[in-house]
Amino acid sequence: MCPPLAYRRFRWGMAAIALNFLLPAASYIVDRGTTEAVVDRLNGLLGGGTLPPDGGHLWHMLAVGNVATLGVMCAMLLFDIRRFHPILPALLFLKAFSALYSLGIAIVEGYPVFYAVFLLDGATTLAMAWLTERAIDALNGQPPVSLVAHLVFARPRHILAQVRAGGKLGLATPNLRQIFVGTLYMRHRLLFRPSTIGCSTRPVRRGWRAGLLQWRLVRLPFLLWERAIAPFDLTGLALSPVRLAQHLTGAHHDGVQFAYDLEILALTPGALADLRDTLVHLRDHEPARARWLADLCVFEGYHADLLAGVERALAGEPPGGPEFDANPDITLRGWLAWCARQPPGWSLRRTQAKTAGG
Numbered sequence: 001m002c003p004p005l006a007y008r009r010f011r012w013g014m015a016a017i018a019l020n021f022l023l024p025a026a027s028y029i030v031d032r033g034t035t036e037a038v039v040d041r042l043n044g045l046l047g048g049g050t051l052p053p054d055g056g057h058l059w060h061m062l063a064v065g066n067v068a069t070l071g072v073m074c075a076m077l078l079f080d081i082r083r084f085h086p087i088l089p090a091l092l093f094l095k096a097f098s099a100l101y102s103l104g105i106a107i108v109e110g111y112p113v114f115y116a117v118f119l120l121d122g123a124t125t126l127a128m129a130w131l132t133e134r135a136i137d138a139l140n141g142q143p144p145v146s147l148v149a150h151l152v153f154a155r156p157r158h159i160l161a162q163v164r165a166g167g168k169l170g171l172a173t174p175n176l177r178q179i180f181v182g183t184l185y186m187r188h189r190l191l192f193r194p195s196t197i198g199c200s201t202r203p204v205r206r207g208w209r210a211g212l213l214q215w216r217l218v219r220l221p222f223l224l225w226e227r228a229i230a231p232f233d234l235t236g237l238a239l240s241p242v243r244l245a246q247h248l249t250g251a252h253h254d255g256v257q258f259a260y261d262l263e264i265l266a267l268t269p270g271a272l273a274d275l276r277d278t279l280v281h282l283r284d285h286e287p288a289r290a291r292w293l294a295d296l297c298v299f300e301g302y303h304a305d306l307l308a309g310v311e312r313a314l315a316g317e318p319p320g321g322p323e324f325d326a327n328p329d330i331t332l333r334g335w336l337a338w339c340a341r342q343p344p345g346w347s348l349r350r351t352q353a354k355t356a357g358g
Contacts, residue, residue, distance in 0.1 A: 010135030021071030043113035263332035
């Protein structure tokens with residue numbers, strides 16, 4: 001069977017990019033003077049002066065190693081894109097760092113040739129991302145995910161899979177653009193209604209540890225250490241069930257606000273039962289760990305309420321109660337429905353208007 005067009009395009013494009021790295025890396029080793037002279041000449045043509053001399057053999061070795069690594073990583077993707085797909089973020093980081101550093105040199109030092117390097121490296125970074133992701137989608141028989149979606153979401157394919165799973169249960173199925181608008185709704189809540197997140201009218205647990213952790217800035221590093229929050233995924237849809245369970249057990253949710261995350265767990269068979277078993281095990285067999293997590297959640301009674309909510313969800317009852325079904329602050333059902341009502345395009349002006357109104 002003929003490979004998909006996106007995969008054939010990836011093969012040709014990534015081969016050209018790999019050669020773009022590997023051939024210069026070889027030339028830098030045997031004749032770095034020619035390369036430096038060409039760059040110096042280009043800088044002069046663009047209106048700049050003479051570039052300063054390089055830093056000697058050490059920096060030469062580091063530069064060659066960097067470019068050669070880029071070429072080898074591209075070649076690995078060419079050899080087996082499915083097996084080596086996880087190296088793509090590192091590849092993009094290397095090239096994007098080079099682009100941004102070049103822009104900094106151009107602005108601070110005033111060498112115009114580095115503006116050209118910034119444009120070339122930036123375009124190469126986007127090309128590598130676009131070619132690879134389109135090829136993966138084509139090989140897996142999935143509709144392509146836009147490059148914009150990959151820039152604004154950590155795991156856009158996983159998010160889509162979760163939304164499709166929710167659709168089978170009768171939930172709304174917004175597209176990624178509408179889900180992005182939903183993340184703006186969440187950020188708006190964080191900025192303008194922070195009292196609705198991580199706070200409670202319940203008393204703080206007794207003891208110095210909970211008393212200290214009630215302050216958000218003190219609590220933040222411990223939440224990050226416990227992986228109880230995911231700053232780059234406000235939706236929770238990109239998280240694995242294990243990570244989402246860490247979030248629920250380590251970060252306080254006032255009232256029934258854990259209903260949103262329980263609904264996400266319900267999309268994965270067995271995930272809710274695993275969370276219940278974890279909570280029971282902590283309570284019965286790891287008292288020290290249970291006390292630490294209780295202090296990290298600050299307020300009295302949280303884990304008992306969470307366990308009761310999990311039991312209700314396992315029994316088929318709405319964990320937040322039917323009165324919250326349409327509330328985008330409380331339930332996944334309500335939030336997805338809110339997202340589905342938003343404009344389907346990427347218009348920032350319309351997005352901001354809708355978000356402010358929400």
